[in-house]
Amino acid sequence: MKRVINFQEEDNTTTQDLNFSDLVQSKSQIKERSFHKKQKVDKPNRAHVKAKRKEMLDFRKQLPIYSGRDAIIKAIQDNPSVIVMGETGSGKTTQIPQFIKEAGMISDTLGGVAITQPRRVAAVNLAKRVAEETVTKLGGQVGYTVRFDDTSSSHTIIKYLTDGMLLREILSDELLLRYKVIVLDEAHERTLRTDMLFGMVKNIQKIRHEKLQKGEDIQELKIVVMSATLDAEKFSEFFDGAKILYVSGRLHPVDTYFTNEPQADYLDATLVSIFQIHTKNPHGDILVFLPGQEAIETLTGLVNDYAKQLKGKQQRLLPCPLFAALPPSQQQTVFNPAPKNTRKVILATNIAETSITIPGIKYVVDCGLAKMRGFNPKIGVESLLLHPISKSSAWQRTGRAGRERAGVCYRLYTEDTFRDLEDDTIPEIRRCNLSAAVLSLKASGIENVLEFDYMDRPSRISLVRALEELYALGAIDDTGKLSPLGRKMSEFPLDPAFSKVLIQSVDYGCTLEVIAIISLLSVDTIFFTPSDKRDQAAEVRRKFLHPDGDHLTLLNVLKGYWEVKGDIEWCKENFINIRNVKIALEVREQLVRFCERLDIPSQTTCGTETESVLKCFLTGFFQNTALLQPDGSYKTVTGNQIVKIHPGSAMFGKRVEGIMYNELVFTTKHYVRGVSAIQAAWLPQAAPKYFNNKTL
Numbered sequence: 001m002k003r004v005i006n007f008q009e010e011d012n013t014t015t016q017d018l019n020f021s022d023l024v025q026s027k028s029q030i031k032e033r034s035f036h037k038k039q040k041v042d043k044p045n046r047a048h049v050k051a052k053r054k055e056m057l058d059f060r061k062q063l064p065i066y067s068g069r070d071a072i073i074k075a076i077q078d079n080p081s082v083i084v085m086g087e088t089g090s091g092k093t094t095q096i097p098q099f100i101k102e103a104g105m106i107s108d109t110l111g112g113v114a115i116t117q118p119r120r121v122a123a124v125n126l127a128k129r130v131a132e133e134t135v136t137k138l139g140g141q142v143g144y145t146v147r148f149d150d151t152s153s154s155h156t157i158i159k160y161l162t163d164g165m166l167l168r169e170i171l172s173d174e175l176l177l178r179y180k181v182i183v184l185d186e187a188h189e190r191t192l193r194t195d196m197l198f199g200m201v202k203n204i205q206k207i208r209h210e211k212l213q214k215g216e217d218i219q220e221l222k223i224v225v226m227s228a229t230l231d232a233e234k235f236s237e238f239f240d241g242a243k244i245l246y247v248s249g250r251l252h253p254v255d256t257y258f259t260n261e262p263q264a265d266y267l268d269a270t271l272v273s274i275f276q277i278h279t280k281n282p283h284g285d286i287l288v289f290l291p292g293q294e295a296i297e298t299l300t301g302l303v304n305d306y307a308k309q310l311k312g313k314q315q316r317l318l319p320c321p322l323f324a325a326l327p328p329s330q331q332q333t334v335f336n337p338a339p340k341n342t343r344k345v346i347l348a349t350n351i352a353e354t355s356i357t358i359p360g361i362k363y364v365v366d367c368g369l370a371k372m373r374g375f376n377p378k379i380g381v382e383s384l385l386l387h388p389i390s391k392s393s394a395w396q397r398t399g400r401a402g403r404e405r406a407g408v409c410y411r412l413y414t415e416d417t418f419r420d421l422e423d424d425t426i427p428e429i430r431r432c433n434l435s436a437a438v439l440s441l442k443a444s445g446i447e448n449v450l451e452f453d454y455m456d457r458p459s460r461i462s463l464v465r466a467l468e469e470l471y472a473l474g475a476i477d478d479t480g481k482l483s484p485l486g487r488k489m490s491e492f493p494l495d496p497a498f499s500k501v502l503i504q505s506v507d508y509g510c511t512l513e514v515i516a517i518i519s520l521l522s523v524d525t526i527f528f529t530p531s532d533k534r535d536q537a538a539e540v541r542r543k544f545l546h547p548d549g550d551h552l553t554l555l556n557v558l559k560g561y562w563e564v565k566g567d568i569e570w571c572k573e574n575f576i577n578i579r580n581v582k583i584a585l586e587v588r589e590q591l592v593r594f595c596e597r598l599d600i601p602s603q604t605t606c607g608t609e610t611e612s613v614l615k616c617f618l619t620g621f622f623q624n625t626a627l628l629q630p631d632g633s634y635k636t637v638t639g640n641q642i643v644k645i646h647p648g649s650a651m652f653g654k655r656v657e658g659i660m661y662n663e664l665v666f667t668t669k670h671y672v673r674g675v676s677a678i679q680a681a682w683l684p685q686a687a688p689k690y691f692n693n694k695t696l
């Protein structure tokens with residue numbers, strides 16, 4: 001190891017103060033009564049089930065939230081909306097839905113409870129846990145629904161689902177009649193979808209109330225908003241003066257340490273901390289928060305290398321990556337217990353930041369950084385930059401320890417740095433491209449998106465830009481109404497431009513190619529470029545390069561991969577990132593299934609007519625184009641921005657009449673990625689309405 005990091009214990013008076021006042025502590029008066037079972041249990045299992053129920057009930061009773069059970073039930077019964085603030089791990093997400101059920105507020109006839117989560121991995125694992133606590137089969141009383149995976153059934157009355165899935169359900173059940181209670185969990189995250197749900201669910205509650213007043217046979221909708229770290233007053237105000245409940249206490253303590261000095265290199269600091277914990281601290285798995293996939297992969301390699309050098313009778317150290325692009329089956333493996341004599345070190349992005357309990361975790365290492373998406377609506381440039389996290393994120397990260405036993409959190413920044421952090425992360429709705437959100441609002445019947453009830457209103461220019469983009473894509477008509485094409489686009493779990501390309505691919509006869517390319521573009525990169533072998537990797541990969549650019553180059557790699565049936569040695573020799581190719585192939589399968597469901601023939605192929613593929617992509621990306629200037633630079637058709645082709649592109653250093661790109665990202669310069677050659681004459685064909693009045 002190169003060096004040691006000195007940590008300083010936190011100053012309890014300043015950093016532990018989360019303002020959890022107004023304790024809900026009255027002892028539960030309600031007798032447990034609601035573990036009635038639906039499924040048949042064989043006789044020999046009865047004793048086991050009974051014992052399991054008792055064990056689970058005993059566990060639940062220890063959770064801080066359990067003592068506030070009566071007060072929580074009463075608040076939900078007496079108020080249309082309730083905000084619940086409770087420390088991480090206090091039991092909000094797993095217990096409140098069970099309390100609601102035990103109080104008889106939900107049933108097959110009254111409607112169930114939906115609990116939204118910003119991330120699928122949380123929805124899946126919470127449903128599994130609550131099924132275990134209720135000693136029922138997953139998919140019975142308790143289930144989950146996430147993209148491409150639904151374990152809920154007609155008997156499910158406690159359903160965990162991603163915010164995106166609830167938005168999708170509104171498309172087919174506009175008053176969410178299947179639910180009596182909607183729980184919006186981890187509200188502090190302020191994802192774009194959760195923010196849209198705030199306004200939509202509030203509106204649905206109002207409509208249901210009005211209908212009830214008119215004597216219609218309908219249930220009031222109850223709304224519960226939960227988090228450990230949110231501005232409760234602000235939420236209460238938005239939800240018409242919702243009652244606020246504070247739940248104090250956590251199950252196990254977490255000691256928090258800061259570094260004495262700022263750390264110049266967060267990767268190095270993380271590596272040193274992992275080994276310090278591993279060599280000096282008692283047993284317990286480690287959860288490390290890192291900003292992105294690249295950092296995770298680098299560190300996985302480094303941990304493996306250094307672990308081999310450990311002397312003596314050390315436990316093994318097993319790095320386990322966890323990031324959104326990993327296939328769900330691989331994500332699930334971090335929840336498995338570590339093999340004997342092994343310490344797991346989970347290297348995760350902020351997908352592990354909220355809601356989840358990873359068994360075995362005792363130590364959390366927080367590098368204090370996250371990659372944040374930004375969007376400049378004036379020029380349509382997205383950015384993905386490294387940012388310090390907010391205090392709220394830091395507390396959530398800390399809260400992943402102390403869930404099964406006492407824990408320790410090492411923050412790789414100083415206490416002064418922590419004090420200077422923003423309280424909350426800026427809501428996504430204020431910093432993202434809104435075209436997908438606006439399409440979704442329109443599809444759920446909200447005509448005037450400018451006047452929608454936003455908790456934090458996005459800038460007018462972002463909304464107008466999104467409307468313009470959707471109009472140009474043909475998703476909305478001259479009057480702003482959703483077109484039949486727009487409705488179809490809203491059914492896809494893709495950005496609007498990609499959905500349009502996929503729908504158009506039928507006319508261009510290249511759906512097979514388009515699905516493959518979209519899948520390959522969905523991962524960071526399918527190439528593997530070690531820093532010490534850059535030139536060798538570039539040389540070896542020349543054989544895949546297609547003269548027309550990245551889209552067809554990706555297809556060439558996939559063809560090569562299929563020819564050798566995904567041979568590992570072939571991938572190594574050719575510097576192909578086998579794991580990312582596999583992830584892309586899973587996405588591909590999902591998209592094929594999606595097309596089948598929407599009656600889109602997914603097998604049409606243009607064979608060697610590759611021009612069709614590029615023309616087809618242009619129907620979605622005609623605004624992401626740039627033309628060659630006399631001085632050799634490229635200037636965007638929309639926005640007149642000078643852009644550079646990313647060095648990793650097949651088009652790098654080439655001069656062609658025009659280029660189309662999938663992404664324009666600002667990192668150190670305005671770089672375009674996913675680039676292919678086009679002809680200016682193709683543009684009016686791809687988007688006649690848009691280019692009608694433009695001179696190219």
Ligand SMILES: Nc1ncnc2c1ncn2[C@@H]1O[C@H](COP(=O)(O)OP(=O)(O)OP(=O)(O)O)[C@@H](O)[C@H]1O
Nearest residue numbers: 088089090091092093094095129228355357403404
């Ligand atoms: N999958 C699991 N395996 C083991 N224990 C679990 C699991 N899920 C939850 N628990 C236990 O239940 C407790 C309560 O978890 P729950 O998710 O309900 O808390 P929470 O208040 O919603 O936390 P957060 O704010 O972090 O989402 C945890 O602290 C942990 O002890």
